[in-house]
Amino acid sequence: MTTLVHEAKRADPECLCTFTNYPPTEFLRPQSVDFVCFNVYLHQKQPFRELPRAPADAGGIQAPAALASFGIDSLREGEGRQGEILEWQIEGAFRGGLAGAIVFQFHRRLVAQRTPG
Secondary structure, X not given: OHXXXXXXXXXXXXXXXXXXXXXXXXXXXXXXXXXXXXXXXOOOHHHHHOOOOOHHHOOOOOOOEEXXXXXXXXXXXXXXXXXXXXXXXXXXXXXXXXXXXXXXXXOHHXXXXXXXX
């Protein structure tokens, strides 16, 4: 990981490099990233509030933390519920001191193309 970051910085010293942590990769602790990202998919407020917020919580990596990918499936939960959850997730991310939040959208056609049958 460190080698990749150094190569990217060598090619473009101004670029920002990150690593997105997810449970299967929790053991990785890249020290040379500009910020640390987390992927979370939580539908309840309390577990969401307990997420790491500060660099010290991010495995000792001294870099700002961001919520990299989060949200909820509108097909299963409905668009109204999706909006409610995204609202408190985005507000919670910033109130909790995270450096940023990235929301992804998957279009229904993409989901339909990947669904067998």
